[in-house]
Amino acid sequence: MNALARLDAPTPDDEFTEPAAVDDGPNKRDLIAGLEKGLAVIEAFDQDRPRLTISEVAARCNLTRAAARRYLITLEYLGYVSSDRKMYSLSPKVLRLGQSYMHSARLPRIVQPELHKLAYALKEASSAGVLDGDDVICIAATEAGRLVSSTLQPGTRVPAYCTANGRVLLSTKTPDEVDAWLARQTLEPRTPHTLTGSDALRAEIARVRSQGYATVDQEFELGLRTISVPLKNYRGEVLAAMNISAQASRVSLEQLVSDCLPALLQAQARLRSTL
Numbered sequence: 205m206n207a208l209a210r211l212d213a214p215t216p217d218d219e220f221t222e223p224a225a226v227d228d229g230p231n232k233r234d235l236i237a238g239l240e241k242g243l244a245v246i247e248a249f250d251q252d253r254p255r256l257t258i259s260e261v262a263a264r265c266n267l268t269r270a271a272a273r274r275y276l277i278t279l280e281y282l283g284y285v286s287s288d289r290k291m292y293s294l295s296p297k298v299l300r301l302g303q304s305y306m307h308s309a310r311l312p313r314i315v316q317p318e319l320h321k322l323a324y325a326l327k328e329a330s331s332a333g334v335l336d337g338d339d340v341i342c343i344a345a346t347e348a349g350r351l352v353s354s355t356l357q358p359g360t361r362v363p364a365y366c367t368a369n370g371r372v373l374l375s376t377k378t379p380d381e382v383d384a385w386l387a388r389q390t391l392e393p394r395t396p397h398t399l400t401g402s403d404a405l406r407a408e409i410a411r412v413r414s415q416g417y418a419t420v421d422q423e424f425e426l427g428l429r430t431i432s433v434p435l436k437n438y439r440g441e442v443l444a445a446m447n448i449s450a451q452a453s454r455v456s457l458e459q460l461v462s463d464c465l466p467a468l469l470q471a472q473a474r475l476r477s478t479l
Contacts, residue, residue: 241267245275246284246298250361255291302359309343311443312358314478315435316344318471322448323348326464328455331356332435332446335373338389340364343444352449353428365391365405366398368420368432369445375413376434376442382409398423417465419457427452431460433468437479446471 248256248264256264262272276292279285283297305312315332323330329352331345339361347356355362364370374382383406391400399405412418417433424430432447448464455463 241265241271242275242279245272245279246294246301249294255288255293257290257292261292311479312344315444315446315475316346318475319344319346319446320348322446322467322471326448326467328464329353329356329449330447331369331449332444333362333369333373334444335364335370336361338364340367340370340373340445352451353425355425356449362424363394365389366394366420366423368418368430368447371409371412371418371420372432372434372445373442374409375418379406379410382406394424395422395426397421397426417468419461421457422452429455429457429460431464431468433465433472435472435479436476438476443479446475 244265245261245267248261253260253264258273258276259269261267261276262269265272265275267275276285276287280287280292284295285292286295287293311334312332319330319332322328323346327348329345329347331342333340333342340363342356342358342360342362345356345358354360362370364374374385377385386402386406389402391402391405392398393400399408417431419432420430422428428449429452430447430449432445434442435444435446436442446468448460448468450460450464
């Protein structure tokens, strides 16, 4: 029996554990537990934890140590993970997964040219993101020659609660959905300016919903000011959020609104007919 055949052999660890109930979700017998857990192992690595032991992967993915070891061995065999003694890390091959989305997905390809127009017209950085659980994932970005923040690049994740794109996307939820979302959060102060009170954040999200755009003044990163608007399709559904980011030392919050909001709204209108 060859190595791949051995890896394909069913074991008790591959049995599916029932996920949390989701309305209109697929039947559990149609889901492949091994794939779900393998992707969870990949997601266990992040900027704060680039190298993990088997025990750490097991704890982060709610697996037994034996199961975590087998998933890591499989991913290493396939080239997605590398190991150095007891430590594991992702290999560059994982980038293929993100590149497959960036090269095939319609949304980034449509949004990117508009970001370039905005960034070079305003001489500021611009990016677009989508909500994924507690975070916003950047799907397209350009800095127009200005290094504003290391987070303004495709694939980066930032907290939704303290970013302009995040608040715009949260404002599309109903008040009950916002309450449920806030109940799951740990609102940590990223800077001295970060809103960390649930009531204050709930009120800010409601204000964003009412006015149609969000501003964040150094709440996520000191020295970074951002303004964001939602990106809607022709049916009015919000698909993403788009922002302009500037250095606080150069641009006041008032200037950011007066100079950048009109251009963002124009780009929003142009994109609505094509999304």
